[in-house]
Amino acid sequence: GENVEQHPSTLSVQEGDSAVIKCTYSDSASNYFPWYKQELGKGPQLIIDIRSNVGEKKDQRIAVTLNKTAKHFSLHITETQPEDSAVYFCAASINNDMRFGAGTRLTVKP
């Protein structure tokens, strides 16, 4: 089955800096890659997603890149703010079967 690895497990940045989280997946058939943000005690919130026919997608301060050949995808957050502090999960999906990375705890210091 699909295996998703996510790095780093923790990330601390200064407010205004950029943050990058990377994920790799094992099954080349995976075709959908969402990113979720989870705040303490809450459910994951979809922040951006990308499909396998696209190499990059951007939504304001958030961007995701996908390298199908290398089977890795990354989340980029620019101009980080304290409210970006949360746990971020990547996922890879085939036919609605979604597998998650272990998560990255992002801390943005004011």
Next chain:
Amino acid sequence: GAVVSQHPSRVICKSGTSVKIECRSLDFQATTMFWYRQFPKKSLMLMATSNEGSKATYEQGVEKDKFLINHASLTLSTLTVTSAHPEDSSFYICSASDPSGGGDTQYFGPGTRLTVL
């Protein structure tokens, strides 16, 4: 759009009792709903996938007789933890697929914190 609710948000029960958790898609019809379990500081672990009107598909190692799932309508799925024990204490989260989002986009509920005494 794509809002998913869960009820209750928090429940405490005695060992041996059963607890029902509801998951609703509020503004879309969800042909498929998913139930996850999350341990503290861990990732989401898929328990089962349910399609409206059919039996749920459970992941390996998840006891279907202990975690009863019903998906009776396109907007409601329920998870019943039967004969709960302290080791069942966890954060349970549901998600629902929005067909208009490509079918594989999952929107998550806010989660239910279960504590079994």
